Amino acid sequence: MLKVGLTGNIAAGKSSVADVWRDMGATIVDADELARRAVEPGTPALAAIAAEWGTWVLDEAGALDRAALRQIVFADPEARARLESIVHPAVAALRDEDYRAAAARGESLVVADIPLLFEVGMADEFDVVVLVDAPEEMRLQRLVADRGLDPDEARRMIAAQMPSELKHARADVVLHNTGTRGDLQDKARDVWRELVKRAGARG
Known part of the structure; x- marks a missing residue:
């Protein structure tokens, strides 16, 4: 492929x-879409983010509050690096799933x-x-x-x-x-x- x-x-x-x-x-395997899927409620990545920065980066429904998280990571390169170390592997795993699905479809x-x-x-x-x-x-x-x-x-x-x-x-x-x-x-x-x-x- x-x-x-x-x-x-x-x-x-x-x-x-x-x-x-x-x-x-x-x-089309869309990186932005994968990044959203990677941190949906119930995912290990979202749980890791909440464990790292606390539940105040979640909204009332338990979803990621992107604005709150941005305030943290844009002001702190180390925090951004920690976030990437959580999200990037999760995105890569989803991308590999999409590749395998495409290959299975021939x-x-x-x-x-x-x-x-x-x-x-x-x-x-x-x-x-x-x-x-x-x-x-x-x-x-x-x-x-x-x-x-x-x-x-x-x-x-x-x-x-x-x-x-x-x-x-x-x-x-x-x-x-x-x-x-x-x-x-x-x-x-x-x-x-x-x-x-x-x-x-x-x-």
């Missing part, structure tokens, strides 16, 4: 590419949508890494115009991620999102067809 890692910095257009591929029949290709793929050192886990990118100024404009963010806040969010230039050299395919939405969708379809061919060639 060909494993494809899909990534891209904020407002680059990664989600649009994932939507196109999903419409074309792709199995699928020859699966896509893992991981925003911070390079930052967390996962690039080597994939047969192909596809990076969606756009110039920083264009991404800034999208964050302000499309998501209503304050320009300073948008700049901080962009600055918090690894510069996309550093990711280019490690990506197998770079999708440049500098045109219209339709242009990106066309490029995404072309790349998907090539990935399907490659998966088929592996037998």
Whole structure:
């Protein structure tokens, strides 16, 4: 089974590419969705978080209070590292479950949508890494115009991620999102067809 890692910095257009591929029949394993599943009520990860920081990081229903937890981990790198040591293994286990399910269905290709793929050192886990990118100024404009963010806040969010230039050299395919939405969708379809061919060639 060909494993494809899909990534891209904020407002680059990664989600649009994932939507196109999903419409074309792709199995998308979404890292953000897995992260939510990993800390649902009743999971070992949520129990470990509550044991580490107390029940005040839970809401009245016993679910994770993400805002309360963010206040802790964003201000304390050590706390963030402890949180990651709890959540990342749980997410990895769920991802492996999804891979096994795809393989059991006879699928020859699966896509893992991981925003911070390079930052967390996962690039080597994939047969192909596809990076969606756009110039920083264009991404800034999208964050302000499309998501209503304050320009300073948008700049901080962009600055918090690894510069996309550093990711280019490690990506197998770079999708440049500098045109219209339709242009990106066309490029995404072309790349998907090539990935399907490659998966088929592996037998």
